[in-house]
Amino acid sequence: MESTAYSDIISLAIEILRKHPLCDRCLGRMFARLGMGLSNKDRGRALKLLIVLHLHNKILSGDQEAVQVFKEIAPNIGEHARGLYEELFKEELRVRRCSICGNRLDNVITTASIIAYNKLWEWDIDRFLVGARAPFDTIRAEESIKTEYGLVYSESIKNEVKREVGKKLQDYGLTVDFDNPEGVVVIDLWEPHVTVQVNPVFFKGFYWKNGRNISQSYWPTRWGLKYEFSVEQATWGLKDTMKAEKTVIHASGREDADARMLGTGRPLVIEVKRPRKRRISPSEAETALNSGGRGFVHFRITGFASRFDVRLYKNELSNIRKLYKALVVSESPLSLSDLSKLETEFSERVISQRTPARVLHRRSDLERTRKVYKIKNISVSRHVFYSFILAEGGLYVKELISGDEGRTKPSFADVLNSPTYCVDLDVIGIDSEIPGQL
Numbered sequence: 451m452e453s454t455a456y457s458d459i460i461s462l463a464i465e466i467l468r469k470h471p472l473c474d475r476c477l478g479r480m481f482a483r484l485g486m487g488l489s490n491k492d493r494g495r496a497l498k499l500l501i502v503l504h505l506h507n508k509i510l511s512g513d514q515e516a517v518q519v520f521k522e523i524a525p526n527i528g529e530h531a532r533g534l535y536e537e538l539f540k541e542e543l544r545v546r547r548c549s550i551c552g553n554r555l556d557n558v559i560t561t562a563s564i565i566a567y568n569k570l571w572e573w574d575i576d577r578f579l580v581g582a583r584a585p586f587d588t589i590r591a592e593e594s595i596k597t598e599y600g601l602v603y604s605e606s607i608k609n610e611v612k613r614e615v616g617k618k619l620q621d622y623g624l625t626v627d628f629d630n631p632e633g634v635v636v637i638d639l640w641e642p643h644v645t646v647q648v649n650p651v652f653f654k655g656f657y658w659k660n661g662r663n664i665s666q667s668y669w670p671t672r673w674g675l676k677y678e679f680s681v682e683q684a685t686w687g688l689k690d691t692m693k694a695e696k697t698v699i700h701a702s703g704r705e706d707a708d709a710r711m712l713g714t715g716r717p718l719v720i721e722v723k724r725p726r727k728r729r730i731s732p733s734e735a736e737t738a739l740n741s742g743g744r745g746f747v748h749f750r751i752t753g754f755a756s757r758f759d760v761r762l763y764k765n766e767l768s769n770i771r772k773l774y775k776a777l778v779v780s781e782s783p784l785s786l787s788d789l790s791k792l793e794t795e796f797s798e799r800v801i802s803q804r805t806p807a808r809v810l811h812r813r814s815d816l817e818r819t820r821k822v823y824k825i826k827n828i829s830v831s832r833h834v835f836y837s838f839i840l841a842e843g844g845l846y847v848k849e850l851i852s853g854d855e856g857r858t859k860p861s862f863a864d865v866l867n868s869p870t871y872c873v874d875l876d877v878i879g880i881d882s883e884i885p886g887q888l
């Protein structure tokens with residue numbers, strides 16, 4: 451029984467090789483899922499040697515057809531057939547090139563592995579993944595042989611390249627990581643052209659802004675910087691330390707440039723793009739960040755983050771409760787009962803806001819609602835008071851106070867029946883870490 455199965459594979463391989471010259475790897479790949487722990491090169495070589503032995507045996511027993519078959523097939527088998535061929539026919543064997551890879555595959559795997567290793571080393575990457583691309587002609591040549599002979603145990607050339615290069619990189623001491631690689635090696639056949647997609651490093655933590663007129667994003671304009679300093683610029687210390695191309699901040703919402711960010715700090719994820727030095731601890735990252743803060747921006751880094759955290763921080767966390775401290779001026783003098791009336795009116799109150807006039811030039815005009823949970827006022831003088839406002843994230847606080855010429859309703863100005871302005875604004879708490887209770 452077993453010998454029948456063997457001769458079936460041999461006859462199948464003979465049929466393929468009579469028509470198509472194939473290198474050891476490309477022949478072996480047609481039977482890739484037979485036998486365990488072998489390379490396709492081993493499989494192809496074994497099949498070719500067996501074919502040579504099988505036909506030689508027949509030739510020795512006087513089988514004239516076997517002589518013909520061997521003469522036909524030897525140039526497609528290649529070097530493994532040379533000795534017998536030249537002995538039998540007294541002429542040099544002219545080997546044909548593999549019809550799928552042109553005999554390049556073996557070299558390409560070795561070369562690509564070395565190039566890939568050097569590039570990964572350059573980018574300080576230990577945990578990698580390999581991807582491969584092959585030109586259409588190659589894929590078509592391979593597919594047509596598989597279809598012609600119904601080769602159900604075959605695998606694709608891209609798979610072989612990915613696996614073989616991956617194995618070599620692991621032999622060099624690197625680690626394959628399917629879930630969260632630090633970089634992805636992409637091999638383009640047939641150059642080989644090797645590129646490395648360098649994955650970013652993410653840190654999570656908080657930032658504080660002790661000064662005013664500091665934007666969250668770096669904001670260059672045609673006339674220079676819109677604000678002299680930004681939270682983003684403060685992260686450049688980390689960019690330099692990690693020899694990265696860029697840092698991007700993903701914060702849970704943003705305060706106005708002229709508002710300070712105090713108290714609990716604002717949660718953020720810092721994305722470090724294309725770092726050449728990536729082995730740095732969260733506390734080293736924190737030190738590097740604070741060296742870039744000029745004393746106005748501070749960071750606390752609590753750990754590494756992932757791409758998933760970016761979405762969480764930007765979307766879900768951006769609408770959580772915020773606590774603001776506003777310094778408010780009213781044109782009309784105010785009594786203490788005016789201030790307590792404000793507190794009553796803005797308890798659990800839904801505010802309707804159209805996009806503020808001051809940002810209309812860069813945002814579309816929408817109407818939205820945000821909730822004010824509670825406010826607490828402290829009088830400073832008859833025209834000035836502090837208002838502590840606990841509200842849903844995304845509320846435009848300055849407009850809640852001024853009314854923005856009717857675009858925000860209701861507003862402090864409405865309730866007090868007096869033109870009212872916010873002169874200073876600080877964010878002092880975000881979500882569950884809001885200090886004390888109002």
Ligand SMILES: [Zn+2]
Nearest residue numbers: 473476548551
């Ligand atoms: Zn080949």
